[in-house]
Amino acid sequence: MVLLRKIKRGRRSIVWKFNGDAQYIDGPRLAVVWPCINRIQPLYMHQANDMQFLEVNYLDGTTEVKPGPVALSDDPLKILSIFTKDLIKLDANELLVLYTQKENETKQDALSVRNIIKGPTLYCPKPNEWIHEFTWHGEDGAHKTRIIPGAKVFQKLRLIPDQFYYNITDVRTSDDALITVKLMVFYELFDVETMLNNTHDPIADF
Structure with a gap:
């Protein structure tokens, strides 16, 4: 029995033959299928x-x-x-830190170059690039004034001023009284290169 398969305009299929060979068929076209001899496979369009x-x-x-x-x-x-x-969307106050492997380097001597992409922009990452992932101390979800390691994991670095709360407990005064010092720390990032060269977690350095 012979079967006919319709291939629409703009679509492509592949015909697999019994001997393992394959043939592409572009639409619009009618393809003849012989059971047990060949098989047609529509190709998904991305x-x-x-x-x-x-x-x-x-x-x-x-x-x-x-x-x-x-x-x-x-x-x-x-x-x-x-x-x-x-695409990666960056606002005017955001940036990405990328590392690019040099194409002319062998795998044994592969070197990477650091690049900073500032917004506002839409960025399309290249195959030989990877994005720096930041892991910083941050506020505990259950206790806003408690800072814990690894609470903030992100790729987009914000350049606008920010702040966090921090409580210092069991502080003794001059008259030997115990108090809690409540702080609101404001910070702003001015030099990204200096930060990357000197620390992996600036919040932990406070």
Whole structure:
């Protein structure tokens, strides 16, 4: 029995033959399918709008980034996976710290270059980049005036002034009375490079 499969305009399918060969078919077209001889597989169309990008992982281990608007079909002969991801949105008071591996370096001698991306912008990360993740002391959710390690984990660094509360308990006065000193600490980041070179957690340094 012969079967007919309709392939719509703008779509692509792949025909797998019994001997393992494959053939691409682009629409609009009618494809003939012979059961037990060949099999037709529609290929999913991945799309990214103006605020997104496609991350394409190939079978040879390479990765490609395609900023939107773009559309790309699956390709089981070349592509392992395709993911649609959102561009990174940065406001005027935010920045990203990126590390880029030099393309002309071998894996044994790989060196990274640090870059700072300031907002406002939409940023599309490249395959050879990774984003610095900050892990700072922060306020305990149950006790606002208690600072605990690792409470703040983030990638976007804010440049506007900020503050936190901190209580110092069991403080003795000159007349040997116990009191609690309540502090509101204000801080503002002026030099990102200096901070990155000297500390991994500025809140812990207070």
